[in-house]
Amino acid sequence: MGVKLLLDKANVPGIRTYEVYRREGGYRSVEKALKEMTTDAIVEEVKKSGLRGRGGAGFPTGMKWSFIAKPEGVPRHLVCNADESEPGTFKDRYLMEFLPHLLIEGLIVSSFALGSNDTYIYIRGEYAWITDILEQAIDEAKANGWLGKNILGTGFDCNIHVQRGAGAYICGEETALIESLEGNRGNPRIKPPFPAIQGVWMRPTVVNNVETLAAVVPIINMGGEEYAKIGVGKSTGTKLISACGNINKPGVYEIDMTITVEEFIYSDEYCGGIKDGKKLKACIPGGSSVPILPANLLLTTAKGEPRYMNYESLSDGGFATGSMLGSGGFIVLDEDQCIVKNTYTLARFYRHESCGQCSPCREGTGWMEKILQKIETGKGEMSDIDLLWDIQRKIEGNTICPLGDAAAWPVAAAIRHFRDEFEWHVNNPELSQTSNFGLQHYADPIHVPA
Amino acid sequence: MSEQTFFKVTVDGITIEVPAGTTILQAARQIGGEVAPPAMCYYSKLEGSGGKCRTCLVEVAKGSEKDPRPMPKLVASCRTTVMDGMEVKNITSDKVLEARAGVVEFLLLNHPLDCPICDQAGECHLQDLSFDHGKSGTRYEFQRRTFKKHDLGQHIQLHMTRCILCYRCVFTADQLTNKRVHGILDRGDHAEIATHIEKSLDNEFIGNVIDVCPVGALTDKTFRFKNRVWYLKPMDAHRDCPTCSGRVTLWNRGDEVYRVTARKDEWGEIEDTPDGKPGWICNTCRFDKKNASEWVIEGPRAISRASVISQGHYAGNVGMTIPTETFKAVNGGRAPHLLMDIHDESEVNQPDIHLGQIQGPSNGTTFNNKKDNA
Amino acid sequence: MATTFNDIQMTEFKRLVARYPEGKQKSALLPALHLAQDSFGGWLSTETMDYIASLLTIEPIEVYEVATFYSMYNLKPVGKFVFEVCQTGPCMVSGSDNIIDYIKKTLDIKPGETTKDGMFTLKLVECLGACGYAPMMQVGKIYKEHLTKEKVDGIIAEYKAQAANN
Numbered sequence: 001m002g003v004k005l006l007l008d009k010a011n012v013p014g015i016r017t018y019e020v021y022r023r024e025g026g027y028r029s030v031e032k033a034l035k036e037m038t039t040d041a042i043v044e045e046v047k048k049s050g051l052r053g054r055g056g057a058g059f060p061t062g063m064k065w066s067f068i069a070k071p072e073g074v075p076r077h078l079v080c081n082a083d084e085s086e087p088g089t090f091k092d093r094y095l096m097e098f099l100p101h102l103l104i105e106g107l108i109v110s111s112f113a114l115g116s117n118d119t120y121i122y123i124r125g126e127y128a129w130i131t132d133i134l135e136q137a138i139d140e141a142k143a144n145g146w147l148g149k150n151i152l153g154t155g156f157d158c159n160i161h162v163q164r165g166a167g168a169y170i171c172g173e174e175t176a177l178i179e180s181l182e183g184n185r186g187n188p189r190i191k192p193p194f195p196a197i198q199g200v201w202m203r204p205t206v207v208n209n210v211e212t213l214a215a216v217v218p219i220i221n222m223g224g225e226e227y228a229k230i231g232v233g234k235s236t237g238t239k240l241i242s243a244c245g246n247i248n249k250p251g252v253y254e255i256d257m258t259i260t261v262e263e264f265i266y267s268d269e270y271c272g273g274i275k276d277g278k279k280l281k282a283c284i285p286g287g288s289s290v291p292i293l294p295a296n297l298l299l300t301t302a303k304g305e306p307r308y309m310n311y312e313s314l315s316d317g318g319f320a321t322g323s324m325l326g327s328g329g330f331i332v333l334d335e336d337q338c339i340v341k342n343t344y345t346l347a348r349f350y351r352h353e354s355c356g357q358c359s360p361c362r363e364g365t366g367w368m369e370k371i372l373q374k375i376e377t378g379k380g381e382m383s384d385i386d387l388l389w390d391i392q393r394k395i396e397g398n399t400i401c402p403l404g405d406a407a408a409w410p411v412a413a414a415i416r417h418f419r420d421e422f423e424w425h426v427n428n429p430e431l432s433q434t435s436n437f438g439l440q441h442y443a444d445p446i447h448v449p450a
Numbered sequence: 451m452s453e454q455t456f457f458k459v460t461v462d463g464i465t466i467e468v469p470a471g472t473t474i475l476q477a478a479r480q481i482g483g484e485v486a487p488p489a490m491c492y493y494s495k496l497e498g499s500g501g502k503c504r505t506c507l508v509e510v511a512k513g514s515e516k517d518p519r520p521m522p523k524l525v526a527s528c529r530t531t532v533m534d535g536m537e538v539k540n541i542t543s544d545k546v547l548e549a550r551a552g553v554v555e556f557l558l559l560n561h562p563l564d565c566p567i568c569d570q571a572g573e574c575h576l577q578d579l580s581f582d583h584g585k586s587g588t589r590y591e592f593q594r595r596t597f598k599k600h601d602l603g604q605h606i607q608l609h610m611t612r613c614i615l616c617y618r619c620v621f622t623a624d625q626l627t628n629k630r631v632h633g634i635l636d637r638g639d640h641a642e643i644a645t646h647i648e649k650s651l652d653n654e655f656i657g658n659v660i661d662v663c664p665v666g667a668l669t670d671k672t673f674r675f676k677n678r679v680w681y682l683k684p685m686d687a688h689r690d691c692p693t694c695s696g697r698v699t700l701w702n703r704g705d706e707v708y709r710v711t712a713r714k715d716e717w718g719e720i721e722d723t724p725d726g727k728p729g730w731i732c733n734t735c736r737f738d739k740k741n742a743s744e745w746v747i748e749g750p751r752a753i754s755r756a757s758v759i760s761q762g763h764y765a766g767n768v769g770m771t772i773p774t775e776t777f778k779a780v781n782g783g784r785a786p787h788l789l790m791d792i793h794d795e796s797e798v799n800q801p802d803i804h805l806g807q808i809q810g811p812s813n814g815t816t817f818n819n820k821k822d823n824a
Numbered sequence: 825m826a827t828t829f830n831d832i833q834m835t836e837f838k839r840l841v842a843r844y845p846e847g848k849q850k851s852a853l854l855p856a857l858h859l860a861q862d863s864f865g866g867w868l869s870t871e872t873m874d875y876i877a878s879l880l881t882i883e884p885i886e887v888y889e890v891a892t893f894y895s896m897y898n899l900k901p902v903g904k905f906v907f908e909v910c911q912t913g914p915c916m917v918s919g920s921d922n923i924i925d926y927i928k929k930t931l932d933i934k935p936g937e938t939t940k941d942g943m944f945t946l947k948l949v950e951c952l953g954a955c956g957y958a959p960m961m962q963v964g965k966i967y968k969e970h971l972t973k974e975k976v977d978g979i980i981a982e983y984k985a986q987a988a989n990n
Binding site for chain 2: 168185190351352353354355356357358359360362363364365366367370387393394395397398399400
């Protein structure tokens with residue numbers, strides 16, 4: 001059993017309510033932080049913890065906090081990014097649904113550290129029932145003196161508000177989220193200025209993911225240095241992984257980032273192996289935008305070393321032979337899955353979610369979708385594969401926000417590792433409509449279930 | 451007053467000093483020529499514009515004297531300010547040229563290419579951009595996106611199909627009028643400029659959206675299909691206008707005023723008036739004053755770089771070679787019936803010979819007849 | 825259908841606006857549109873959007889811009905129950921295609937259409953963040969997960985019964 005810092009109490013009956021959460025030791029970090037620590041000391045602890053943003057980019061949280069501008073007389077805001085929308089990712093939802101007070105606790109400490117008197121949770125619009133859960137938790141926290149005016153007699157005022165989005169993946173991008181919070185279209189802003197200088201209502205703003213803010217609770221409770229001892233290298237602490245696809249036990253798992261990918265997929269503690277006794281074909285380990293890896297490159301790096309479930313190991317080999325931990329959305333594909341079709345549905349997703357503001361993303365995502373649909377439906381030509389490659393190259397790095405990259409990477413990786421499957425589709429227009437390319441040489445050679 | 455700080459910035463090997471806060475694009479424009487990146491959405495007179503079209507992407511090879519690291523990605527030069535000692539590569543960067551060719555291809559992907567029937571032809575920035583950076587032929591084989599035509603009142607025609615979503619007209623309405631009624635609806639590749647419900651744009655300054663539109667999406671209905679811009683003589687003129695500066699360009703054929711626009715500088719932007727304010731013009735000047743007698747003519751206007759009318763613009767530019775093949779060699783061995791450029795034709799077609807009276811398309815015979823008659 | 829909030833709705837609207845700083849009332853636009861959609865028949869008519877614009881003292885076009893951007897706002901009337909079935913990668917590899925086909929066949933409608941009795945609308949949507957519980961769909965505020973054909977039958981029956989009881 002690995003260490004659990006976030007979900008250790010998830011199975012306690014009634015943990016969603018304030019009474020049980022408090023009885024189980026909840027809100028201790030607020031007492032410690034507000035009564036015994038200065039705001040600078042809290043930021044320092046978070047820096048020491050090595051905590052990296054859990055939304056996908058993995059930026060060091062303590063450093064992000066230290067960037068916030070503190071102009072005289074201008075309010076600052078903490079915004080919690082609960083716009084979880086990356087396909088394959090559903091960890092924040094789990095955390096908010098079952099441990100709402102853990103997030104509220106983390107938010108109070110973080111708001112205090114950053115000097116945010118009005119903190120906002122921007123939650124994706126579809127999570128409507130979770131909005132209710134959070135608002136209830138906020139009411140409970142307020143009724144018990146953890147929110148509102150003069151918290152714990154420290155003079156610190158804080159209110160937390162929940163705002164629902166309305167269906168737009170792009171609002172997970174922090175500047176688009178800020179635009180949306182201001183009641184605008186979710187068009188990402190052109191940076192600089194960064195939110196830490198001019199964020200929501202042009203005020204200094206920090207936007208952090210749900211899991212990141214929840215992790216502040218154990219960091220304060222145990223101290224940054226202790227937290228940093230869990231994990232390995234720059235992957236400190238624990239990480240929530242939402243596992244889905246063709247596995248026996250889809251769900252949200254907390255891992256301490258020292259386990260191998262192989263253990264994560266095959267151990268009964270986690271995914272429990274591939275569903276229906278099938279073989280593993282490929283996996284998208286960090287949310288749909290990170291590169292897909294064939295089984296052999298997923299379980300071992302190009303150097304032949306075992307691959308671990310952490311930031312460094314998953315990106316070992318760069319995009320040529322590696323991928324990313326990303327948001328922790330772990331999508332497993334078995335031998336019967338078609339890479340072309342999977343890539344097509346992801347391309348359709350990114351076309352659907354492009355805000356349309358900048359031309360490479362607006363036009364390029366739609367173009368890629370159409371070509372992939374053409375190949376998928378047996379009408380593709382060999383030149384289409386090269387064209388796809390060229391289009392994704394012209395999108396990547398040339399757009400306002402990372403959605404362009406997120407749309408380009410899955411296409412690039414699919415062609416990089418599964419080009420022969422694309423070619424098979426082109427060469428077998430009829431056969432590809434009724435049967436599957438199958439495993440060919442991608443199969444993980446170790447785990448052939450009996 | 452504190453002294454202004456100046457930064458040294460080098461663009462394509464040319465160094466210039468500019469005030470701190472200047473963008474790379476503006477610095478490059480000060481150098482001028484081909485060093486200035488093209489801009490389809492940025493418009494210096496409109497606050498908040500830019501960053502969207504990605505045609506002005508440049509490579510920052512050296513961030514600054516203090517931090518010489520190159521920037522990891524190409525940056526939008528219109529929205530990135532210079533740092534002291536910054537080194538920028540525009541046309542000397544293969545990465546930039548490749549990305550720009552990509553952007554041109556993306557912008558043209560769903561563009562109808564209906565230049566032959568588009569009033570903007572001849573002064574269209576997308577035409578110029580394609581000429582400079584685009585490739586012949588398209589790799590797009592799917593049906594192009596189309597939109598329903600929208601009526602934006604009696605003066606402004608909206609051809610959404612041609613729009614490249616630069617947002618300039620939205621900024622214009624926000625910043626020049628007190629009530630914006632058009633905007634960007636929908637999202638992604640379906641996003642469009644529209645009013646949602648048919649509404650006319652009737653603010654006194656709304657006509658300026660026509661001047662800021664880089665393509666033929668917003669055109670002047672009073673000029674619709676009246677003439678080709680290259681047949682017209684642009685003349686600077688002014689009138690005593692109670693609403694605006696009254697400083698305009700008249701587009702004439704003989705004594706007849708075909709259309710009125712604001713005066714545009716070499717970057718295709720509205721020129722400033724002598725008091726340093728942008729010379730936006732009012733609807734009355736633009737749409738209602740079509741008699742030459744209502745204007746004081748100042749003199750002919752030099753045609754800006756941003757127009758294919760300007761002769762010789764495309765020859766001998768940096769990065770381009772003057773073709774040496776004969777026309778016959780590239781035309782499959784066939785000699786052309788007649789070779790003439792736009793400039794020649796507009797000289798031939800004297801104002802007193804109306805094009806509409808020439809039977810059929812003008813050809814060698816017409817050409818010779820007119821020469822004989824002259 | 826009325827296009828003004830009743831007292832309860834107006835109280836909620838005021839609560840939403842109060843969460844934002846003075847003069848930043850436009851920030852309440854997204855939640856206000858949700859409230860309006862829930863209050864006025866499940867969709868946003870032009871009149872509804874104009875009403876919200878007037879309440880927030882912003883231009884109607886600002887509301888149209890936002891309402892057309894986000895996929896959860898319905899700009900056309902929809903059925904009493906909207907089946908929003910996820911079709912993105914993780915759901916697709918878990919068999920969402922079969923579920924979509926089954927719903928199409930059972931309700932005899934295509935995506936985007938509403939049944940003749942005005943009861944059900946089928947919408948195909950992109951990832952709803954329930955990938956581990958695929959295939960799935962959203963109906964109103966509720967997620968229906970681990971869908972099978974039998975489960976779909978049950979859900980349709982459940983909503984028919986619910987409508988009959990109201």
